[in-house]
Amino acid sequence: MNHEFLADEAVLAEYANVRSYQLLLLDTISQGKQFNLTSSFNYSITKKRLAMMIRIKNLNRQYAKQAAVALLAFVLTFTFSEKIYSQIEKKAVKALPEVAKNSLESNEGLSQEEMAEFKNTIEKHTTYITNKRGRTDPMVNMDTKLEDRMHALFIKMSPEQNEAA
Secondary structure, eight states, X not given: OHHHHHHHHHHHHHOOOHHHHHHHHHHHHHTTOOOOSSOGGGOHHHHHHHHHXXXXXXXXXXXXXXXXXXXXXXXXXXXXXXXXXXXXXXXXXXXXXXXXXXXXXXXXXOOHHHXXXXXXXXXXXXEEEEOTTSOEEEEEOOOHHHHHHHHHHHHHSOHHHHXXX
């Protein structure tokens, strides 16, 4: 059907007489068929082809639709996009506690007492919950002040201590 619409468009681009082309199509369709009590003119593809030949194309409307779709795609792209940060930025370092800021510059690691404090605090505030699939997941609950302290200790850890923790 699409091929027939394209063929009709090509013929009409070359010959301007739409009426004579429509009559030629009707003669071709009705040729070789006997006329019965029913009409083959009701066949929807033929009717669609004849209607498409006389339809006026509004280019301004076509361009307006394309511009609206492009604008909608642009707006949706920025509406549903999300900026993800994978590293600590300099601005974020200002918000960290003073101990954590110093440890970012010199990564000496924790002392034995700080490491023991970190492990004991995490163990004390960790509860294990079994999820729907039967897997046991750890859940750590602590107040914000203690959480900031643990975060500062974690940042101060050396890579070796980090793996051991």
